[in-house]
Amino acid sequence: MLNLADIRKEYTQGRLDEQTCADHPLMQFHAWFEQYRESNPPEPTIMTVATVDASGCPWQRILLLKGYDDEGFIFFTNFESNKGQHLNDNAQASLHFFWIEMERQIQIQGTVEKISREEAERYFHSRPRESQLGAWASAQSRPLDNRQQLEDQFAQVSQQYEGQEVPLPDYWGGYRVKPQRMEFWQGGAHRLHDRVEYQQHDGQWQKQRLNP
Known part of the structure; x- marks a missing residue:
């Protein structure tokens, strides 16, 4: 076995305080995303998208975020792909952003819906x-x-x-992940990371600090 136990790094770039985080997680996401984008990373919209197949086995893949607003986070794919079949059977997904340069992670869980064909056509073309x-x-x-x-x-x-003009295939389009839970993670020294969780309750967002 290759021993990797000694590979470690201290995270010391910042702190995250639940008292000063935005009250709405999308506002907090936007603030962090703009900071990350201004750092000129090679792929600022890269994210992991996780789905679950019919047997309950989780799958992950890297996609690009193509938009977000108060309704959720948008990506595009083939509806007949593995992920499309998973979402047809279980319309829930998790998104994960890992911005190692800033020692930050964002995790999102939510329900998934297809966007309109008109929206998909605009993006496709x-x-x-x-x-x-x-x-x-x-x-x-x-x-x-x-x-x-x-x-x-x-x-x-x-x-x-x-x-x-290349027409939009019937089997291709976009999904919107409508968040129900979002978590923001800021690396901290001695593995005392900062974690702030937002959850929806009766249509309202509530936030709390979590142990690292």
Whole structure:
């Protein structure tokens, strides 16, 4: 076994106080997100999205956050992918942001709903044309014999839609995660991290400090 026990780092960049955190978690998220984005990270919107399959086994994957507002957090995918099938059976998900440069994490749990087709079309047609074609070429999460098969499918749809707008596939669109719980984590020295949790109760957000 490779022993990794001696790999450790002290977290000393900041503190998080439940008394001075925003009363609404989306305001706290926005403040932290803007601070992170201003630090010019390579992928400021990167996040982990966790779903649960029919057997109760959790799955995770890295996606990009494509928008957020008072209603929740938006990402896009193929509805027929593994994650799409999971969300069809169990419309709940967890999002996780890990900003190691600032020694911060944000965890979000909530229910999931599809956004409107009109919203999905606006985003789809804002993507690079090659990405639009890729949505048609890839039967996401399904078995693929080899890389060449994927390249051939891409060439086929490129020829099919040459000189015309690429339509939004019926099986592709966006989801909105409507948060019911959010947790903000700031690394602290001696593993005495700061954790502030927000939970919804009767439509109102309540916050409290948690032990690290």
